[in-house]
Amino acid sequence: MLTIWGRANSVNVQKVLWCCDELKLAYERIDAGLQFGRNNEPGYLEMNPMGRVPTLVDGDFVLWESNSIIRYLAMQYGPATTLYPAEPKIRASADRWLDWALSTLQPTERPLFWGYIRTSAADRDVAKLAAAASEVEKLWRVIDTHLKGRNYLEGNSFTLADIVIGAYARRWFGIAELARPSLPELERWYVGITQRTGFQHHVSPALT
Ligand SMILES: N[C@@H](CCC(=O)N[C@@H](CS)C(=O)NCC(=O)O)C(=O)O
Known part of the structure; x- marks a missing residue:
């Protein structure tokens, strides 16, 4: 049985839960992070010295970093699926979106998410949020252009890139x-992925 440490409203935890759904993997999830705490306790820091969520425990194997976790799950439990294609060019192209998400998309969208979802309207810095929105929009335009003529982000099938x-x-x-x-x-692509049960169960719930 897999154990996933991390609160369900964390985007990085959600990727892992969605991936488990695609692979039909059973797991136990333990709340950690923000109001749940635990992630800065010594036992947790032994597993994950960054004190962040998610952390995956699979028997005696412990792994942190959400994109590494979903790559591991797909390689270990779904090698015959198209989730993480074995063909090097398709795999590298999918990996590119995983890297881009952590290096570029997440840091750009974070101020927007925190500003609108985790800050009261009275405390918002409207000018800062407008600037952040304009930067994030540029990135979604890149995805929009890339998706022309493609059902999914890479290859003809749904991959880890679509989850992330x-x-x-x-x-x-x-x-x-x-x-x-x-x-x-x-x-068009977004409507398609919202039909997947992993999205509906783990990503679709209200943003908090
Ligand atoms: N690059 C890491 C980022 C991990 C991360 O920053 N997680 C956030 C939640 S999305 C976190 O742990 N925040 C502190 C907390 O929840 O207490 C990953 O992808 O796993």
Whole structure:
């Protein structure tokens, strides 16, 4: 049985839970992080010295970093699936979106998410949020352009890239205050991934 440490409203935990759903893996999830604490206790820090969530425990194997966790799960438990394609060019292309999500998309969207979802309206820095929204919009335009002629982000099948980018797309589409431009390819792809049970169970719940 797998154990996943991390609160269910963390985008990085959500990716892992969605991946487990795609692979039909059973797991136990233990709340940790923010109001649940635990992630800075010595026992947790022994597993994950960064004190962040998620952390995966699979028997005597412990792993942190959400994108590494989903790569591991797909290689270990879904080698015959198309989730993490073995063909090097497709795998590298999918990996590119995983790296881009952590290096570029997440840091750019974070101020927006925290500003609208975790800050009261009275305390918001409106000018800062407008600047952040404009930066994030540029990134979603990149995805919109890339999706032209593609059903999914890489290859012809749903991959880890769709999970990772999909988890952030849910935030972009879920912040009611945002004025979003029309991005038809992005919207078409997003409607498709919202049909998946892993998205519905783990990513779709209200942003908190
Ligand atoms: N790059 C790491 C980031 C981990 C991370 O920053 N997690 C956040 C939640 S999304 C966290 O642990 N925040 C502190 C907390 O929840 O107390 C990953 O992808 O796993």
